[in-house]
Amino acid sequence: MQTDPTNVERVAVIGTGVIGSGWAAHFLRQGLDVMAFDPAAGAEARLRAFLEDVWPTMVRLGLKDGAAPERLTFAGSLAAAVAQAQFVQENAPEKAEIKMEVLAEIDRHAPAECVIASSTSGYPMTLLQQGCGRPERTVVGHPFNPPYVIPLVEVVGGEKTDPAVVEWAVAFYTHVGKYGLKMSREVPGFVANRVQEALWREALHMVNEGMATVAEIDAAVTYGPGLRWAIMGPLLTFHLAGGAGGMGHMLDHFDPGVFESWTKLKAPPITPELRQKLVEGCEREAGGRSIRQLEQERDACLIAIMEALGGCRPL
Amino acid sequence: MQTDPTNVERVAVIGTGVIGSGWAAHFLRQGLDVMAFDPAAGAEARLRAFLEDVWPTMVRLGLKDGAAPERLTFAGSLAAAVAQAQFVQENAPEKAEIKMEVLAEIDRHAPAECVIASSTSGYPMTLLQQGCGRPERTVVGHPFNPPYVIPLVEVVGGEKTDPAVVEWAVAFYTHVGKYGLKMSREVPGFVANRVQEALWREALHMVNEGMATVAEIDAAVTYGPGLRWAIMGPLLTFHLAGGAGGMGHMLDHFDPGVFESWTKLKAPPITPELRQKLVEGCEREAGGRSIRQLEQERDACLIAIMEALGGCRPL
Numbered sequence: 001m002q003t004d005p006t007n008v009e010r011v012a013v014i015g016t017g018v019i020g021s022g023w024a025a026h027f028l029r030q031g032l033d034v035m036a037f038d039p040a041a042g043a044e045a046r047l048r049a050f051l052e053d054v055w056p057t058m059v060r061l062g063l064k065d066g067a068a069p070e071r072l073t074f075a076g077s078l079a080a081a082v083a084q085a086q087f088v089q090e091n092a093p094e095k096a097e098i099k100m101e102v103l104a105e106i107d108r109h110a111p112a113e114c115v116i117a118s119s120t121s122g123y124p125m126t127l128l129q130q131g132c133g134r135p136e137r138t139v140v141g142h143p144f145n146p147p148y149v150i151p152l153v154e155v156v157g158g159e160k161t162d163p164a165v166v167e168w169a170v171a172f173y174t175h176v177g178k179y180g181l182k183m184s185r186e187v188p189g190f191v192a193n194r195v196q197e198a199l200w201r202e203a204l205h206m207v208n209e210g211m212a213t214v215a216e217i218d219a220a221v222t223y224g225p226g227l228r229w230a231i232m233g234p235l236l237t238f239h240l241a242g243g244a245g246g247m248g249h250m251l252d253h254f255d256p257g258v259f260e261s262w263t264k265l266k267a268p269p270i271t272p273e274l275r276q277k278l279v280e281g282c283e284r285e286a287g288g289r290s291i292r293q294l295e296q297e298r299d300a301c302l303i304a305i306m307e308a309l310g311g312c313r314p315l
Numbered sequence: 316m317q318t319d320p321t322n323v324e325r326v327a328v329i330g331t332g333v334i335g336s337g338w339a340a341h342f343l344r345q346g347l348d349v350m351a352f353d354p355a356a357g358a359e360a361r362l363r364a365f366l367e368d369v370w371p372t373m374v375r376l377g378l379k380d381g382a383a384p385e386r387l388t389f390a391g392s393l394a395a396a397v398a399q400a401q402f403v404q405e406n407a408p409e410k411a412e413i414k415m416e417v418l419a420e421i422d423r424h425a426p427a428e429c430v431i432a433s434s435t436s437g438y439p440m441t442l443l444q445q446g447c448g449r450p451e452r453t454v455v456g457h458p459f460n461p462p463y464v465i466p467l468v469e470v471v472g473g474e475k476t477d478p479a480v481v482e483w484a485v486a487f488y489t490h491v492g493k494y495g496l497k498m499s500r501e502v503p504g505f506v507a508n509r510v511q512e513a514l515w516r517e518a519l520h521m522v523n524e525g526m527a528t529v530a531e532i533d534a535a536v537t538y539g540p541g542l543r544w545a546i547m548g549p550l551l552t553f554h555l556a557g558g559a560g561g562m563g564h565m566l567d568h569f570d571p572g573v574f575e576s577w578t579k580l581k582a583p584p585i586t587p588e589l590r591q592k593l594v595e596g597c598e599r600e601a602g603g604r605s606i607r608q609l610e611q612e613r614d615a616c617l618i619a620i621m622e623a624l625g626g627c628r629p630l
Contacts, residue, residue: 057614144539145556146610149617152539179538187526192539195532198517199510199549206509207550207596208589211502214596218548220506223494224459224467226548229541230620233533234514235522241460274523281522281529292368295461299372301624302464305545308623309616 002113002137002165003086005172009033012085014078014106016047019119020091022147024072025054027089029148030176031064034072037081044074054148061149078102079109086111087172089141091119096127103138104131115165115172117141117155121193124186125158135160139169142190143178151179154190195234231301239282240298244291247282251275317428317452317480318401320487324348327400329393329421331362334434335406337462339387340369342404344463345491346379349387352396359389369463376464393417394424401426402487404456406434411442418453419446430480430487432456432470436508439501440473450475454484457505458493466494469505510549546616554597554606555613561606562597566590 009032013024016038024047027034036047051069058067075081082088088110092102099120106116116138118128129135139161142154153173157166166182173180183190189197199221206212212220228237239247286294324347328339331353339362342349351362366384373382390396397403403425407417414435421431431453433443444450454476457469468488472481481497488495498505504512514536521527527535543552554562601609 057618060618146614146617149614149621150539150542151621152535154535179534181531181534181538183531184528185526187521191521191527191532191535194521195514195517195536196540196549196552198513199544200553202510202513203549204589204593206502206506207592208586211500212506213499214550214593215600216496216498217506217510218551218600219494219496220467220469221510221544221548222546223496224465224507225511226541226544226546227465229514229536230545230624231537231541233536233541234511234518235529236533237511238515271523274519277522278519278529285530285533299461299464302461303372303375304623305620306464306466308619309545 002115002168005168006175008086008172008176010035010084010086012036012075012082012088012106012110013091014038014081014088014102015091015093015119016043017091017093019143019145019147020089021047021050022145023089023091023119023143025051025058025148026178027176028069028071029058029061029063029067031067032071032176035075035081035085036072037075037078039078047072047074058148078105082106082110082114084111085114088114088116089119090116094120094122096123099123099128100131103128104133107132107134107138113137115139115168117169119143119147121190122188124188125156125161126186127158129158129160136162137165139165140186140190141169141173141180142192144192151177152192153178153180154183154192155180156183156186156190158186227302227305228298230305231298235278235282236285236294239286240291240294246279246286246291248275248279251278317430317483320483321490323401323487323490325350325399325401327351327390327397327403327421327425328406329353329396329403329417330406330408330434331358332406332408334458334460334462335404336362336365337460338404338406338434338458340366340373340463341493342491343384343386344373344376344378344382346382347386347491350390350396350400351387352390352393354393362387362389373463393420397421397425397429399426400429403429403431404434405431409435409437411438414438414443415446418443419448422447422449422453428452430454430483432484434458434462436505437503439503440471440476441501442473444473444475451477452480454480455501455505456484456488456495457507459507466492467507468493468495469498469507470495471498471501471505473501542617542620543613545620546613550593550597551600551609554601555609561594561601563590563594566593 011027011032012035013020014037016036024034024036088106092099118140125140129138140156144150144152155169170180170182203217238250241250326342326347327350328335329352331351339349339351403421407414433455440455444453447453455471459465459467470484485495485497518532553565556565
């Protein structure tokens with residue numbers, strides 16, 4: 001039986017590179033005891049330097065009661081780090097064989113009721129859990145960089161994961177200030193990385209063909225659609241591009257001659273089934289709000305963002 | 316000789332659909348006299364209803380001295396609308412033959428010194444200006460929806476456009492509160508739309524293959540990378556993904572096995588030339604700031620955005 005997800009007090013962070021260090025900072029800000037381990041030479045000193053550097057940001061974001069960097073312990077071994085843990089976040093290098101080995105070792109040493117999450121950005125848990133004796137308590141909790149600020153954690157289990165553990169992980173992440181997004185399926189690269197990579201690849205093609213410079217592409221995003229993407233994902237965005245008729249109208253007036261020719265990526269055919277998924281999905285997201293209501297909410301958020309960025313721009 | 320771009324008082328907006336109406340609201344907010352025309356039945360009433368609806372947002376964004384919705388005149392003909400204009404923004408339907416005809420008519424009736432900009436999102440000015448007697452004063456000024464809020468305007472001329480007119484248009488847009496981005500080349504779809512479309516297509520593939528739902532994709536963007544894209548474009552984002560070594564390090568450690576397999580779009584090969592363009596472009600954008608400095612600025616902006624969105628979320 002796992003600890004109630006709202007009562008977790010002791011977590012372990014295995015691997016303290018960029019992602020692991022970020023998790024450690026976040027868990028410390030949330031008032032948890034953090035046991036960390038990384039076998040690399042100098043890892044403890046680097047982690048402590050990072051925490052000192054980033055702690056003012058944690059203060060700015062708000063500390064939970066009792067939160068303190070002193071609640072970090074750097075363990076002498078992986079086994080010692082996880083021995084008392086109620087939750088483990090694994091952040092080993094992104095190579096399947098390494099992650100499988102590290103997860104198996106965590107699984108051998110962590111208490112039976114401890115949930116084990118992997119930060120993997122590239123592998124499905126169905127693969128990574130194969131060396132574990134208790135694969136049912138392993139889950140992917142894929143954060144987004146920097147994990148001490150960005151809320152998103154994509155949560156998905158492997159074939160052998162207990163669905164209750166996926167629910168537990170979502171509840172735990174949510175309790176500790178994350179946006180735990182339960183994914184319906186294991187998707188190669190996860191969703192957030194796929195969309196990020198699609199954007200990156202299109203940019204690569206434009207630079208490669210001399211269509212635009214690095215600065216032009218970045219400015220076109222940050223002063224344009226980037227302002228919207230903090231508010232509204234790509235699908236709801238197109239729901240609003242169809243006028244009052246929403247996504248359905250937009251898809252029905254999709255002009256292949258103009259619209260389909262810009263990017264390198266070919267679009268899938270808009271079959272009736274795909275059309276239905278898109279329209280129903282947008283309507284569910286809209287939750288009864290009209291296009292006009294959504295536009296008004298969007299505008300208010302856009303202005304709030306632009307005001308907030310007044311003192312920051314341009315990066 | 317064009318009016319000094321900081322002294323423009325009278326503009327014409329031709330075509331008052333979603334984009335043209337947005338331009339009218341923006342120019343009115345900027346304290347300009349706006350002459351509008353659209354041949355559609357009921358166009359004037361729709362434009363006036365839109366302006367009434369959106370004016371509180373204009374007030375919130377801040378009115379320039381003398382700005383008032385009463386400074387809109389709906390003209391009885393295109394010729395009358397542009398006869399006194401110092402600048403014209405064309406927003407005809409997105410069909411090449413229609414836009415070419417409308418631009419030619421604007422060109423016949425507008426004063427010789429008037430600059431004519433097209434909002435086209437799909438066609439190069441080299442094509443659209445072919446019917447104009449004075450093509451040298453025609454330019455693309457491609458906004459981003461909603462144009463009364465989003466700052467970006469991509470500015471680019473056609474083959475016959477006078478480069479001084481492109482400079483004039485950038486100066487004019489900047490003076491009236493836009494971010495006028497001069498593009499180095501005519502790019503099919505323009506840059507902001509291409510990146511938006513790449514993201515949209517990847518989302519379509521994921522929905523089509525049942526990898527994720529509409530809501531999952533939108534949430535993965537808005538709680539994840541979308542928060543960053545208001546601050547940092549896709550290329551500077553990857554500059555920070557390479558650790559202290561930046562873009563160069565990132566490209567040199569590009570792991571084709573993991574990284575190249577996620578999206579439907581194939582990446583171009585990272586040739587030495589492409590690598591150099593990317594690295595130099597990012598270093599120019601960074602302007603001497605270290606990765607750590609950029610990370611600190613990013614974090615401050617992220618927090619400002621998230622605080623600003625506190626009252627808005629979720630759309």
